[in-house]
Amino acid sequence: MPSGSTHDRITLWILAPIATICWLLTESGELTLIVSGSFLFSGLMFGPDLDTHSRQFKRWGRLKSIWLPYQKLLRHRSIFSHGFWIGTILRVCYLFVFLSLISVFTVALGQAIFGFHWNWQEFIKNSIALLTREYKDIAIATLVGLELGSLSHILSDTICSSYKKSQKSSRNSSARKSAHRKKK
Numbered sequence: 001m002p003s004g005s006t007h008d009r010i011t012l013w014i015l016a017p018i019a020t021i022c023w024l025l026t027e028s029g030e031l032t033l034i035v036s037g038s039f040l041f042s043g044l045m046f047g048p049d050l051d052t053h054s055r056q057f058k059r060w061g062r063l064k065s066i067w068l069p070y071q072k073l074l075r076h077r078s079i080f081s082h083g084f085w086i087g088t089i090l091r092v093c094y095l096f097v098f099l100s101l102i103s104v105f106t107v108a109l110g111q112a113i114f115g116f117h118w119n120w121q122e123f124i125k126n127s128i129a130l131l132t133r134e135y136k137d138i139a140i141a142t143l144v145g146l147e148l149g150s151l152s153h154i155l156s157d158t159i160c161s162s163y164k165k166s167q168k169s170s171r172n173s174s175a176r177k178s179a180h181r182k183k184k
């Protein structure tokens with residue numbers, strides 16, 4: 001597997017081509033910025049290696065413990081963290097559940113102290129309407145950027161492990177050949 005610093009370097013190298021392609025496809029500075037920003041976030045902090053004590057995990061600083069249950073639930077390099085689309089979608093859902101729990105707790109505490117009115121049903125309905133209508137393009141661009149960051153990680157993991165496997169098998173076969181020659 002490439003080291004954390006190699007993954008970081010790959011993310012930074014790919015950033016400019018991703019931004020260029022996105023600009024050529026959308027001709028929108030806003031969408032290019034969102035895709036590039038979420039790609040960078042995914043590559044450096046929100047990638048598949050949150051399933052282990054990686055650089056991505058450590059970059060969450062004091063908040064890193066929110067990923068401990070995620071690590072407990074998933075085996076390192078499992079399809080649920082390193083799978084195409086499934087990894088990104090599960091991480092987004094996981095973070096969403098975590099943030100929802102914190103929000104529910106904060107609102108309940110605020111209501112108990114200040115006694116303000118809050119309607120969760122209305123809030124959820126309005127948020128879904130905003131995300132699916134007004135901010136639809138932004139939501140899609142964010143997801144695409146996050147998945148591209150994850151994909152660059154998965155591809156470099158796959159390329160590196162198949163390269164190591166081929167190196168190992170060629171070393172084994174040359175060792176077998178030299179042992180065979182010695183016997184002769």
Ligand SMILES: [Zn+2]
Nearest residue numbers: 048049153157
């Ligand atoms: Zn990985």
